Amino acid sequence: MSKVLIVDDEIYVCELVRRLIHWEELGLQPAGIAHSASEAARLIEQHQPEIIISDIKMPGGSGFDLIGLARALVPDCNFILISGHKNFQYAHDALKLSVKDYILKPISEEELNNTLQRLEGHLREQRSSQRLSQNLRKLEDCFIRDVAAGRPPASAAQAVEQYSLRLSGDVSAFWILHVDTGKKNLHRSSPYLLYQKLQGQCRALLAGVCGKVIVSIRSSGLVLLLNYSQGQADAVARAAGSLMTLALDTVSAFADSSAALAVGLPFGALSDSCASYESARLCVCARVLLGSGRVLYAKDYARLPADPALILTPALQQGLSGAAETLNSTLYHDLFQQGLSRACTGGQHPALPYLFCEQLLASLERTVRDHLDLPDADAFFARVRSYLGYAADLGELRQVLLQTADDVFQHNRELRSRRGKETIAAARQYVAAHFHEPIRLEDVAKEVFLSPSYFSTLFKKETSESFTDYVTSYRMEQARQLLRTTDTPVAEVGVSVGVPDGRYFSRLFTRTVGLKPSAYRRLYR
Structure with missing residues (x-):
């Protein structure tokens, strides 16, 4: 259904045109009435009419001026001009501006509706043709998509x-x-x-x-x-x-x-x-x-080898994956440069540097999914693949790959550090709650959902002391407090801090504090 805008500086002419049009019969929809070119421009921008019926002579801008304004806003709009003057120059100018029809006043109801019927019929054919063309273009896009996908x-x-x-x-x-x-x-x-x-x-x-x-x-x-x-x-x-x-x-x-x-x-x-x-x-x-x-x-280049597996060999793949898993940026950069240099040597398809980076990005994505952590990894790698496609030279290609790897590694370093601190805090809380009981490294590792070996390594890395030394230090600190503030016998103090063997407790305390338990107590008496 086409929208029709009526423009004339005389109110009664606008109303007459509105009443003469067979809206329902022709399948037309009113888009409003304007009494000047500037008011018409505002309505054109707002309603995007397909048909504009306009007087030629109006104050503040003619119908010809309005054509320029309208087509800047709606390039495909169609004009029917109305004039009370049998002026050949007007008709000539209208033809030059591709006006669809030129109607003289007094306006004939039959002539106006016949003109609109012809124009609406043309617009319907145009819309049908556009739909057909769009559908054909969609099918052509599907053909190219399927060929690109190997189908x-x-x-x-x-x-x-x-x-x-x-x-x-x-x-x-x-x-x-x-x-x-x-x-x-x-x-x-x-x-x-x-x-x-x-x-x-x-x-x-x-x-x-x-x-x-x-x-x-x-x-x-x-x-x-x-x-x-x-x-x-x-x-x-x-x-x-x-x-x-x-x-x-x-x-x-x-x-x-x-x-x-x-x-x-x-x-x-x-x-x-x-x-x-x-x-x-x-x-x-x-x-x-x-x-x-x-x-x-x-x-x-049809006869030149273009297989990225020639560059990304199993050995290089293993080295790069290992560097990624351990977040070793320096090693990853060095191995990447080795591969890129080999990809740039002569006797191979010049696409190999890009293909190498394309495969390397896919490998990094697999490593992230299997061993690392990255929020919304699908969107992240889709975005990086588009960046890779925009890279115009080797420098930009290198920048995209290495910056991506660095971003992934940095995120995981921060995550591991944060998780490491949280893990150590949880382990310390466990020791504080259970120091008076036997504490095994395996039990604490299980509490924080880590293997004993990884937990032991992580604890040493985060605190600069072994887990066993930390437990001993914590127990001896509790023992010092009991010796300073209570009269509990030394042997019972040992039991209270999880070291029930009195002789072993005395040796452990002496080694840690530098004094025997009884001597330490006398310092505070």
């Missing part, structure tokens, strides 16, 4: 059935246009608005070159599927350079920004579409080593 359609017939996708050309290829937003923007959101702008530009540039172009915004960048005939191959090849120039011009308005275009391997059968997409994705990854601002052709 291509088995045949052309299946592509038509599942995605309404018909590729009539002999050759297809995936291209990926990736925008690098620069170090200042590394931890900001995806350059989605830039991709939206480039999406339309890519379609316009390639429409006359290819039989079909699909453009979809994905996490890897702006993914393009080009379908063309063998006869169009040269024109498609030239279009890569034109598209690269267009992209660089578009992103040049943003400081430190650049772009790279990855041209994937061509394919004929849809079963080979995944290989084309992956070859383009590897070229996007390769820009980190080779540099942005250029076209990268998958055919130039």
Whole structure:
């Protein structure tokens, strides 16, 4: 249902137009009445009408002025102009501004409603076409998503059935246009608005070159599927350079920004579409080593090994996992640099540094889930993966990986320290409550939910003394207090502090305090 705004400086004309319109019959909805261009602009911004019926001559701005104001707010709004003057220049100006119709006063009810009926019919067709186009774009997005996930359609017939996708050309290829937003923007959101702008530009540039172009915004960048005939191959090849120039011009308005275009391997059968997409994705990854601002052709690197397992060997994996589990940042940094240096050596696919970091991030995520602690780990690593995708060179790639590891390690150091202090406090409370009884390290470790060996190590680390020495010191402190303040026999004092053997208590007290229990008592008598 379209909304209609009526604009005329004469109140009775506005009321007349409102009464003449067959609102229900035409399926129209009133959006209000305005008596000046400025008032109309406010209502246009508020209600976003599809149709505006306006007088031409009004104080404070003409109907032509209002067209400019309205289309700045609602670009697709449609105008019907009303005038009491048979002025050819008015009609000429209206045609230049793409006004849908021009009605002379006195207003005819039939003419007004016929005009609105034609316009509403056109708008319904337009909305239907837009919905169809949107649905087709969604299906195209689904096709690219499935190919990226390694699930291509088995045949052309299946592509038509599942995605309404018909590729009539002999050759297809995936291209990926990736925008690098620069170090200042590394931890900001995806350059989605830039991709939206480039999406339309890519379609316009390639429409006359290819039989079909699909453009979809994905996490890897702006993914393009080009379908063309063998006869169009040269024109498609030239279009890569034109598209690269267009992209660089578009992103040049943003400081430190650049772009790279990855041209994937061509394919004929849809079963080979995944290989084309992956070859383009590897070229996007390769820009980190080779540099942005250029076209990268998958055919130039197709024969080079691109397996990150060549770099992230089991030995290196074990070393990095061990460093992560023990929160050893220095060792982790050293091992990471060794792996990255190997990834950058010649004779390998230039995507390997990025792929190495991608695999290393996945390994760190597994270590966190299995051995460490991190709140909302899913969201954290999803965010880091997007940062990794924005990294434009080796320096930024290194920054993302090492900063992520350092953040994880620091969080866990603080957590372990806090938990360690809480554990020691709980152990001390246990000793204070049970010092007069036999106390075994195993019993206290069980109370604080730790293994005896880890509890013993943690206690020594946090207090600089062994648990056994702490228990002895605590008991002897209680014994000193009893000897100072009571007349309890020495042997009973030993029993009271958990050392029932009188001779052993005397030796232990003497070794700890430097005096025999009886001598210590005489000091306070």
